[in-house]
Amino acid sequence: EVQLLQSGGGLVQPGGSLTVSCEASGFTFSNYAMTWVRQAPGKGLEWVSVISGGGDATYYTDSVKGRFTISRDDSKNTLFLQMNSLRPEDTAIYFCGRGRAADYWGQGILVTVSS
Amino acid sequence: IQMTQSPSSLSASIGDRVTITCRASQGINNYLAWFQQKPGKAPKSLIYAASTLQSGVPSKFSGSGSGTDFGLTISNLQPEDFAIYYCQQYHSYPITFGQGTRLQIK
Numbered sequence: 001e002v003q004l005l006q007s008g009g010g011l012v013q014p015g016g017s018l019t020v021s022c023e024a025s026g027f028t029f030s031n032y033a034m035t036w037v038r039q040a041p042g043k044g045l046e047w048v049s050v051i052s053g054g055g056d057a058t059y060y061t062d063s064v065k066g067r068f069t070i071s072r073d074d075s076k077n078t079l080f081l082q083m084n085s086l087r088p089e090d091t092a093i094y095f096c097g098r099g100r101a102a103d104y105w106g107q108g109i110l111v112t113v114s115s
Numbered sequence: 116i117q118m119t120q121s122p123s124s125l126s127a128s129i130g131d132r133v134t135i136t137c138r139a140s141q142g143i144n145n146y147l148a149w150f151q152q153k154p155g156k157a158p159k160s161l162i163y164a165a166s167t168l169q170s171g172v173p174s175k176f177s178g179s180g181s182g183t184d185f186g187l188t189i190s191n192l193q194p195e196d197f198a199i200y201y202c203q204q205y206h207s208y209p210i211t212f213g214q215g216t217r218l219q220i221k
């Protein structure tokens with residue numbers, strides 16, 4: 001059974017940093033691209049970033065370029081999103097997903113950026 | 116690539132058949148997925164490659180289209196089908212979602 005278990009959210013002040021994680025099981029993690037999607041309170045889905053299987057290619061939405069870094073540790077079947085210089089508008093539930101088309105999703109984790 | 120869904124909201128009755136449309140601002144071949152999201156839950160993948168049903172998704176859901184115009188049809192609506200539906204293009208980066216269609220009980 002494919003499972004994606006997320007951790008690491010919380011409250012952070014504007015300008016601060018936070019890393020969220022997504023531990024995968026039930027499939028060969030290294031074979032799949034992995035995606036981050038976020039959803040601001042009461043809003044729709046917004047794609048954030050993707051990393052290729054093997055980690056040699058990464059892409060970001062414009063609003064997070066230079067501030068967020070996606071990475072993966074295939075030895076630990078874990079995906080990361082390191083978020084720096086956080087802004088109030090980054091407040092959202094962050095979801096990880098398998099593949100570019102996100103056929104499986106994590107449970108979501110709330111990141112709140114507020115003073 | 117901008118994805119535009121219509122309608123933004125839709126009221127329907129139990130047993131009805133409804134279609135949600137999604138238009139891409141440029142051609143995306145069939146790199147189109149559909150998701151269902153219920154309150155407080157993660158989205159669930161329904162369809163990928165425009166018309167391929169995800170494993171375990173009932174055949175009451177069907178997808179159609181290619182290029183720029185796509186549709187999601189849901190037959191025989193049941194209470195558990197009332198949710199928000201999103202389309203997504205994964206043809207090119209940045210990947211983009213439609214704004215969502217809220218399906219409500221009439």
